[in-house]
Amino acid sequence: MCYAYWQFLKNRHAVNDEGHMSQKQTISSLQADLKRYRQVQEMALLLNSQSSFDELFRAIVSQVSLIIEVDRTSLFLLDEDKHQLWTKVAEGLSKQITIAVGVGLAGKCALQGQPILVHDAANHPDFDSGWDDKLGYKTKTVLCYPVFNRTGELKGVLQMINKRDDLFNIQDQELAEVCAAQVGGALENFQLIEELRCGFESFIRTLTEALDAKHKLTAGHSNRVTEYSLFLAAKANLGEDLIDVLKYSALLHDLGKIAVPDQILTKDGRFTPRELEVMKSHPFWTGKILSRMHLPRNLIKVPEIAASHHERIDGRGYPQGLANGAIPYLAKIIAVADVFDALSSRRDYPKYDGNKPEDSGREALKMDRVFEIMQHGSGTQLDAELVALTLKHRNELEQLWFDLHVLDDE
Numbered sequence: 001m002c003y004a005y006w007q008f009l010k011n012r013h014a015v016n017d018e019g020h021m022s023q024k025q026t027i028s029s030l031q032a033d034l035k036r037y038r039q040v041q042e043m044a045l046l047l048n049s050q051s052s053f054d055e056l057f058r059a060i061v062s063q064v065s066l067i068i069e070v071d072r073t074s075l076f077l078l079d080e081d082k083h084q085l086w087t088k089v090a091e092g093l094s095k096q097i098t099i100a101v102g103v104g105l106a107g108k109c110a111l112q113g114q115p116i117l118v119h120d121a122a123n124h125p126d127f128d129s130g131w132d133d134k135l136g137y138k139t140k141t142v143l144c145y146p147v148f149n150r151t152g153e154l155k156g157v158l159q160m161i162n163k164r165d166d167l168f169n170i171q172d173q174e175l176a177e178v179c180a181a182q183v184g185g186a187l188e189n190f191q192l193i194e195e196l197r198c199g200f201e202s203f204i205r206t207l208t209e210a211l212d213a214k215h216k217l218t219a220g221h222s223n224r225v226t227e228y229s230l231f232l233a234a235k236a237n238l239g240e241d242l243i244d245v246l247k248y249s250a251l252l253h254d255l256g257k258i259a260v261p262d263q264i265l266t267k268d269g270r271f272t273p274r275e276l277e278v279m280k281s282h283p284f285w286t287g288k289i290l291s292r293m294h295l296p297r298n299l300i301k302v303p304e305i306a307a308s309h310h311e312r313i314d315g316r317g318y319p320q321g322l323a324n325g326a327i328p329y330l331a332k333i334i335a336v337a338d339v340f341d342a343l344s345s346r347r348d349y350p351k352y353d354g355n356k357p358e359d360s361g362r363e364a365l366k367m368d369r370v371f372e373i374m375q376h377g378s379g380t381q382l383d384a385e386l387v388a389l390t391l392k393h394r395n396e397l398e399q400l401w402f403d404l405h406v407l408d409d410e
């Protein structure tokens with residue numbers, strides 16, 4: 001990227017060497033170019049450090065406006081299937097807009113794959129003044145530059161509007177080429193990461209759905225536990241950086257049930273003590289299987305967290321009998337979500353040895369009873385603060401339960 005800009009600087013100063021500028025002009029031009037060179041470097045660093053598409057979009061438009069010194073920048077992305085350009089981040093616009101390839105200046109730029117430089121927008125045949133009228137804005141000068149990926153495929157168009165205090169010149173066009181190359185590289189990196197992330201997530205979700213589907217009464221369990229866990233995380237103000245760790249730990253928490261023989265896993269009725277022992281080995285297997293899986297670096301704690309979802313605050317849980325301080329916080333969240341789902345869903349045997357008649361049925365417990373049991377386990381089985389959060393936000397949690405059980409079944 002920066003090599004392209006270095007070539008641009010070399011060409012410019014080759015012209016200066018021929019004596020068209022005074023020494024003073026050359027120095028001030030060199031200083032301006034060095035400033036822009038630094039800005040281009042900073043842009044490269046900034047674009048490579050963004051963690052979401054929205055942030056990347058915002059960084060691109062603000063950096064390009066800064067470097068090219070324009071009033072507004074828009075980044076249009078190409079939707080090849082619809083033969084459209086779309087943008088959701090354009091300076092001065094608050095909603096997503098789409099334009100057909102071939103229509104307007106950006107559309108023409110996409111169609112031709114060539115930059116378009118306009119000094120008098122109002123009198124240009126391809127300029128659509130509709131947006132100016134809607135926004136009460138006056139577009140005077142426009143520079144559109146196509147954005148390609150490394151293999152030369154068109155990915156979008158950078159549109160820069162109203163060069164500050166001047167008209168666009170050839171240097172702006174060359175600088176726009178450097179910016180477009182950086183944007184193309186950053187978009188390609190981001191799309192590759194996004195594809196990998198989507199592929200990973202769909203693999204994990206398919207795996208857990210296949211596991212849950214082994215028994216009709218556990219269908220959807222892993223997904224619901226994940227949704228309840230994320231709900232609790234939001235109420236507990238869990239840091240953004242831990243959300244993915246929690247999500248994948250929750251999705252995979254019962255993966256170890258793969259190691260439990262089907263005649264036990266799908267048994268209709270109470271377990272014998274021996275069967276119960278085998279069943280209780282599943283979190284151990286969850287940890288074992290996940291620790292053999294190659295996980296992204298940010299998910300390195302997933303095996304430990306997922307394997308700890310049956311640990312108890314009082315140390316009487318399994319598989320390790322860890323006590324409060326030794327249990328990962330995210331595992332405590334999953335434990336609360338797991339118990340909530342077990343009690344509030346249909347089950348194939350009484351999961352709670354309570355003293356009330358309704359505890360022995362197979363239907364989901366009434367919500368009052370669910371919260372009563374959870375409160376009973378607060379501070380011994382489950383983390384007291386997390387249980388308190390479920391009570392504090394009971395209405396919202398019940399709404400989520402409704403969405404996951406009733407709406408999903410429709």
Ligand SMILES: [Fe+2]
Pocket residue numbers: 253254282283309310
């Ligand atoms: Fe479990």
Ligand SMILES: [Fe+2]
Pocket residue numbers: 221225253254338
């Ligand atoms: Fe579970």
